[in-house]
Amino acid sequence: MEIKVFKTAEEIGSAVASIFVDEVKNNPSCVLGLATGASPIPTYKEIIKAFENGGITFKDVKTYNLDEYCDLPKNDKNSYYTFMHEQLFNGLDILEENVHFLDGNAEDSEAECKGYDAEINAAGGIDIQLLGIGNNAHIGFNEPADSFTDGSFKVKLTDSTIEANKIYFDENPMPHYALTMGINQIMAAKKIILIATGPKKAEAIRNMVKGEVTPQVPASILQKHDDVIIFLDEAAASLL
Ligand code: GLP
Numbered sequence: 751m752e753i754k755v756f757k758t759a760e761e762i763g764s765a766v767a768s769i770f771v772d773e774v775k776n777n778p779s780c781v782l783g784l785a786t787g788a789s790p791i792p793t794y795k796e797i798i799k800a801f802e803n804g805g806i807t808f809k810d811v812k813t814y815n816l817d818e819y820c821d822l823p824k825n826d827k828n829s830y831y832t833f834m835h836e837q838l839f840n841g842l843d844i845l846e847e848n849v850h851f852l853d854g855n856a857e858d859s860e861a862e863c864k865g866y867d868a869e870i871n872a873a874g875g876i877d878i879q880l881l882g883i884g885n886n887a888h889i890g891f892n893e894p895a896d897s898f899t900d901g902s903f904k905v906k907l908t909d910s911t912i913e914a915n916k917i918y919f920d921e922n923p924m925p926h927y928a929l930t931m932g933i934n935q936i937m938a939a940k941k942i943i944l945i946a947t948g949p950k951k952a953e954a955i956r957n958m959v960k961g962e963v964t965p966q967v968p969a970s971i972l973q974k975h976d977d978v979i980i981f982l983d984e985a986a987a988s989l990l
Pocket residue numbers: 785786787788789790816817881882883884885889890891911915
């Protein structure tokens with residue numbers, strides 16, 4: 751694991767965005783795994799700036815998002831579909847047919863997950879996977895569990911995750927289920943970038959980097975990937 755510590759979230763955004771921009775320039779039909787949450791927002795802003803400055807196109811780029819809530823309309827203001835369009839896709843020339851999400855409203859969630867995994871494989875796998883981390887060290891929505899998960903699946907969210915994310919929900923209550931890519935699937939990405947900022951993430955970061963590899967700390971599996979870069983601010987790095 752390579753660990754980089756920055757002073758501000760904006761500096762992290764610039765550094766991570768430049769990795770994505772270089773990838774898209776070198777490999778215009780690359781496959782990107784994308785994440786939601788507050789952590790990637792500065793990165794997405796910088797990617798949009800780079801696009802606006804010219805010399806780069808996203809029209810052959812494919813994206814696959816990590817996760818999506820169940821039982822929330824696709825266009826709800828809190829869906830990850832809406833988040834990604836507002837924070838990134840609407841600012842790029844990416845094609846709608848090339849952006850992919852798990853359908854949290856699919857009647858047969860198992861078939862939905864299998865189909866999503868097959869699509870990612872058919873696209874050649876993920877070149878760069880962006881991750882945030884939950885306060886309980888979840889990645890995607892892989893909550894602490896007794897074993898590491900494989901492909902995409904339907905998950906019941908933990909109280910800790912519901913507590914951390916319910917601030918975004920005012921009208922509708924926060925869903926308690928989601929569809930998420932699984933751990934082995936995340937590990938299959940060629941390169942992984944994880945962003946964490948703020949003191950609430952410090953313990954999860956310490957456990958991920960210094961603790962044993964255990965499904966009780968889902969992000970600890972990243973110790974076993976040979977191309978992971980962790981971008982932290984000083985607060986998130988404070989227990990290392
Ligand atoms: C949610 C998402 C995760 C994200 C986490 C942390 O649980 N499913 O993918 O990493 O939130 O979000 P934030 O970056 O807002 O702290």
